[in-house]
Amino acid sequence: MPDPNTLVQPDKGQSARTIHVIDAKGFDAWLNAQPPRHRTAAAAQKLAPSAYSSAILPGDGPEDWSVVTVVANAEKLSPWCLAKLAETLPEGAYRVEGVEPGKAIHGWLVAQYKFDTYKKDEKAPTGARVLLTTDVARIEEAVRIANATYKLRDRINTGANDMGPADLEAAAADLVKAYGGQLSVVKGDEVEKGYGLLWAVGKAAGKGREPRLIEIEWGNPEHPRVAIIGKGVCFDSGGLDIKPASGMRLMKKDMGGAAHALATAELIMSSRLPVRLHMLVPAVENSINGEATRPGDIMRSRKGITVENSNTDAEGRLILADALTKAEEKTPELVIDYATLTGAARVALGADLQALFANDDTLASELMAAAETEADPMWRLPLYDPYKEMLKSDVADMVNAAEAPFGGALTAALFLKEFVPEKAQWAHLDIFCWNGSHKPGRPKGAEAVSLRAVWKVLKDRYAK
Incomplete structure (x- = not known):
């Protein structure tokens, strides 16, 4: 199980994938503004204007993908709005585009908890999903x-x-x-x-x-x-x-x-x-x-x-x-x-x-x-x-x-x-x-x- 102390780190411009956060109310406007390949990817992954819905968006190269997720209120992120991503994304570093994750840091951290004490052959993966933030003062308390x-x-x-x-x-x-x-x-x-x-x-x-x-x-x-x-x-x-x-x-x-x-x-x-x-x-x-x-x-x-x-x-x-x-x-x-x-x-x-x-x-x-x-x-x-x-x-x-x-x-x-x-x-x-x-x-x-x-x-x- 990952160590919570490693799962949120200061954003110093290091390499990381982007998480685009869109408000459920602004879903249609966001989708209409996307290039065809993003709309196609969103449709294929059944991205919907509902909380926790997410999709992988292709970039110019095979390793240039980013993530989009829908939240109930983009101006006031809940503790749980990024939690599903913390459970499902590939291991690596991520940053939220345009806004600070704020209280969503908590959900990111506790979503990676696993209880596998008694499981002999099904130990949880040790890979971590790391969230970057410039709100450094929040990290110690969240951890x-x-x-x-x-x-x-x-x-x-x-x-x-x-x-x-x-x-x-x-x-x-x-x-x-x-x-x-x-x-x-x-x-x-x-x-x-x-x-x-x-x-x-x-x-x-x-x-x-x-x-x-x-x-x-x-x-x-x-x-x-x-x-x-x-x-x-x-x-x-x-x-x-x-x-x-x-x-x-x-x-x-x-x-x-x-x-x-x-x-x-x-x-x-x-x-x-x-x-x-x-x-x-x-x-x-x-x-x-x-x-x-x-x-x-x-x-x-x-x-x-x-x-x-x-x-x-x-x-x-x-x-x-x-x-x-x-x-x-x-x-x-x-x-x-x-x-x-x-x-x-x-x-x-x-x-x-x-x-x-x-x-x-x-x-x-x-x-x-x-x-x-x-x-x-x-x-x-x-x-x-x-x-x-x-x-x-x-x-x-x-x-x-x-x-x-x-x-x-x-x-x-x-x-x-x-x-x-x-x-x-x-x-x-x-x-x-x-x-x-x-x-x-x-x-x-x-x-x-x-x-x-x-x-x-x-x-x-x-x-x-």
């Missing part, structure tokens, strides 16, 4: 985000047998080794005694896959404290409320929140963003054995709130609750959590649109604006307090999952809200992080979602 995206996708795509709690711990250790900071890992008796919800979810996992809370603290303690939390359920069987086979098939991706937290932490650390970062990943495997937590069991959270386990498959909110409580102990001003939390969010919004909950309108507005700017879509759902009634328990302070079949994403978020630091701005992202089919720049499998939007908000707030 940084692409590197984080590659790692995020790798972690989610990896089989659960190779991506357990210990592997998430190792990933955090690698970050500290690369960028400094302090790594601490709570496990064993400390989890059982101090993190009752985390222990209840993960105690049935086998040797070497025991539950743990992974923490990184990084940055100047005088800087604003920001907590980034990611749900790290490395595999979710559903527990004793076991999932059907169809529901369990993709549960290696239930640590997608942890992958996003690690990626966000790396962006913060590698950019030297002036914050005091506190990254927390509660890492477990929701397994079944004689020690497994039962429906009806009463669990005591780190915060002291008792929770009746009404559904062992509603485990993600439990481990996040203990992590949120730990974050509160350090008094952060901002808390962001990522979690593959509910199927209800997917029913409501589909796979591409991520659910955002926030306890602060300013933060929510910043995230929604960044989602629009970065083409990293999310949609705000309400923290509708009257639904808290559905979380009442007859024998404990609350249940972890409402019995009513409606509003599942909302009641999950309301459960988390009970554990959120009181004075902090908080955003909860209920994410899917998976492409069910291939789209340009976004291969089938793991995907980074909301990462670029969150990163933009963090930069806009703290980079000054």
Whole structure:
């Protein structure tokens, strides 16, 4: 797989093939202005006035060809408008004629990602398609985000047998080794005694896959404290409320929140963003054995709130609750959590649109604006307090999952809200992080979602 660091380079006039970008609305005018050989080539390759349509245009000699591609808006290139070319063109160097690629650099970079770790005889080609740009200031940031995206996708795509709690711990250790900071890992008796919800979810996992809370603290303690939390359920069987086979098939991706937290932490650390970062990943495997937590069991959270386990498959909110409580102990001003939390969010919004909950309108507005700017879509759902009634328990302070079949994403978020630091701005992202089919720049499998939007908000707030 090509190294993202090599895929975008400063344009110093070196030899490269040209990419002509035409607006869908101007397609007919462009075509009418072309010489006959270009019109013939375009017709033969079925070039059409629709995004991602492209063709090879012949030049004067056999090696003088160039490329034309159609985009939805040539004045505002999207992150994905050149991604299909990055997947399909022959290896070599390319430059966009007349305009800077801008945000399209991102799609060019991540389109060349391949996950071939387990393929013995089908390794991806190593040849790279290099994009040239005179917007040199954009390159470092684009490559940084692409590197984080590659790692995020790798972690989610990896089989659960190779991506357990210990592997998430190792990933955090690698970050500290690369960028400094302090790594601490709570496990064993400390989890059982101090993190009752985390222990209840993960105690049935086998040797070497025991539950743990992974923490990184990084940055100047005088800087604003920001907590980034990611749900790290490395595999979710559903527990004793076991999932059907169809529901369990993709549960290696239930640590997608942890992958996003690690990626966000790396962006913060590698950019030297002036914050005091506190990254927390509660890492477990929701397994079944004689020690497994039962429906009806009463669990005591780190915060002291008792929770009746009404559904062992509603485990993600439990481990996040203990992590949120730990974050509160350090008094952060901002808390962001990522979690593959509910199927209800997917029913409501589909796979591409991520659910955002926030306890602060300013933060929510910043995230929604960044989602629009970065083409990293999310949609705000309400923290509708009257639904808290559905979380009442007859024998404990609350249940972890409402019995009513409606509003599942909302009641999950309301459960988390009970554990959120009181004075902090908080955003909860209920994410899917998976492409069910291939789209340009976004291969089938793991995907980074909301990462670029969150990163933009963090930069806009703290980079000054």
